[in-house]
Amino acid sequence: MLKEKEHIKNLVINEQYKELCRLVREKKSRLSVLLSLSYTTDNNIRFRVIKAAGHAVSAIADREADFIRTVISNLLWSLNDDSGSVGWSSPELLGEIVSARIDLFRGYIPLIISLLHIKEPFFRPGVLWAMGRIAAKEPSSIKPYAPYITMYLAEPLPETRGYAVWCLGQIKAQVPGEHIKRLLEDTSEIYLLDNDGNIYKKTVGKITGEAIGNSG
DSSP: OHHHHHHHHHHHHTTOHHHHHHHHHHOTTHHHHHHHTTOOSOHHHHHHHHHHHHHHHHHHTTTOHHHHHHHHHHHHHTTSGGGOSOOTTHHHHHHHHHHHTHHHHGGGHHHHHHGGGOSOGGGHHHHHHHHHHHHHHOHHHHGGGHHHHHTTTTOSSHHHHHHHHHHHHHTTOOOOHHHHHHHHTOOOEEEEEOTTSOEEEEEHHHHHHHHHHHHO
């Protein structure tokens, strides 16, 4: 198992998605091995795992939709107080899995959005990130929630306010005027995964400028 996990990790780091998808198609439980790699404080690796999860899910979704629904349920359960686990990266994984095959898993979108009300604030950036990823594929699913998203533009955690304004940009919603100057001057950097699959860091100020441009 450790050898297999290390092999999958190397495939993720080197973005060898064709081989990764072959392995997951061969044995669906390898998807769970892949997801376990997201339990890391290294954000670069974490986002690579999240990105890889989208590829892996796409590879098996048509024939293993029920299995993936179980995976989704387990991720949601990991965010529950009664689960006994921490649920690290679960919101982001949920967003990537659902957005990868939104045609099959659209029904989970309201559940993901409801996670904004989770009492642990360190999960909130991941929920907003998930909403942004879903919005990139289907803006209409997230646009009605714009008023809730704007509630997080003044949060102390850079990732929370950064992903909130990024999410507004994805749905082409207005950034409220009272937040614009402060956000444009925000030099905090956060990780993003763009619609072309590129992972990079960008300042909240830059993201805000792009969001304002998108809403124009």
